[in-house]
Amino acid sequence: MQDPYLYITMAAAGLVGLSIVAAAALRGWNGWLELKRAELTRRSDDATPPSTATRIEVADLKERIRKLEAIAAGVDL
Numbered sequence: 001m002q003d004p005y006l007y008i009t010m011a012a013a014g015l016v017g018l019s020i021v022a023a024a025a026l027r028g029w030n031g032w033l034e035l036k037r038a039e040l041t042r043r044s045d046d047a048t049p050p051s052t053a054t055r056i057e058v059a060d061l062k063e064r065i066r067k068l069e070a071i072a073a074g075v076d077l
Helices: 004-045 052-073
Strands: none
Touching: none
8 A cells, every 4th residue: 555645745746736737827818818908909099080092982982882772773873
């Protein structure tokens, strides 16, 4: 029969190892969450108004859609 202290030592070592792995995983998870928060903050800070060229392009697309809807409805332009 083996020494009971061996089992206690192995259990304690396993528990310490599991605790270290869990602490490292939680620290990594918190770091990942902080990174995502920083990305979201940066995206909201970079929200600049659209340029003039973008506005013109959107207006052109709206006009084309209006014309296509008129064609679909059978209206002559």
